[in-house]
Amino acid sequence: xxxxxxxxxxxxxxxxxxxxxxxxxxxxxxxxxxxxxxxxxxxxxxxxxxxxxxxxxxxxxxxxxxxxxxxxxxxxxxxxxxxxxxxxxxxxxxxxxxxxxxxxxxxxx
Amino acid sequence: xxxxxxxxxxxxxxxxxxxxxxxxxxxxxxxxxxxxxxxxxxxxxxxxxxxxxxxxxxxxxxxxxxxxxxxxxxxxxxxxxxxxxxxxxxxxxxxxxxxxxxxxxxxxxxxxx
Numbered sequence: 001x002x003x004x005x006x007x008x009x010x011x012x013x014x015x016x017x018x019x020x021x022x023x024x025x026x027x028x029x030x031x032x033x034x035x036x037x038x039x040x041x042x043x044x045x046x047x048x049x050x051x052x053x054x055x056x057x058x059x060x061x062x063x064x065x066x067x068x069x070x071x072x073x074x075x076x077x078x079x080x081x082x083x084x085x086x087x088x089x090x091x092x093x094x095x096x097x098x099x100x101x102x103x104x105x106x107x108x109x
Numbered sequence: 110x111x112x113x114x115x116x117x118x119x120x121x122x123x124x125x126x127x128x129x130x131x132x133x134x135x136x137x138x139x140x141x142x143x144x145x146x147x148x149x150x151x152x153x154x155x156x157x158x159x160x161x162x163x164x165x166x167x168x169x170x171x172x173x174x175x176x177x178x179x180x181x182x183x184x185x186x187x188x189x190x191x192x193x194x195x196x197x198x199x200x201x202x203x204x205x206x207x208x209x210x211x212x213x214x215x216x217x218x219x220x221x222x
Contacts, residue, residue, distance in 0.1 A: 033211060041199040042215035086151065095140060099151040
């Protein structure tokens, strides 16, 4: 069992739909990262959060420390949101990031 | 936030040769990391690059295959030595400014033929 698990693995949506990607982890963490990887390979850090909720534009990330669960929401999805979304958690008191396997999102016009 | 650049952005190399990937950061950072992402897989940490000391390698990665240099607080190189097709991957440089702030470079897409 992976220490960081994401669901779904693949997701397709029509433009304008509300998207939710889930991340569950089984390790003690100090913070959780949501990353976006475009087809070229480069990774952009979307959010880093240790509690509660953060919002940036159409993106919202939430985390529930007690339940060891985080979600990434995309409102009014757009084809340019098509990418792989990865959650990653640094193990508590270590430098090591544990990555989820990613969710491949395709948004069609 | 730190801005990271990598060179080259992509390369196609012959089996048995070596490639050196450069990572440049626009600010001084203590912790730099090198990751590999094999096709269809998640990211795997290769090593932590420490300024002024030898890199710390993760299990399964050795210095002879992936030598790393870290001459100062803004620059690092990763060499992929004696390449085989199994080394075809995206290689990413990453820096950490705090536990809440980790940034990734644009990646180097390597294909070994």
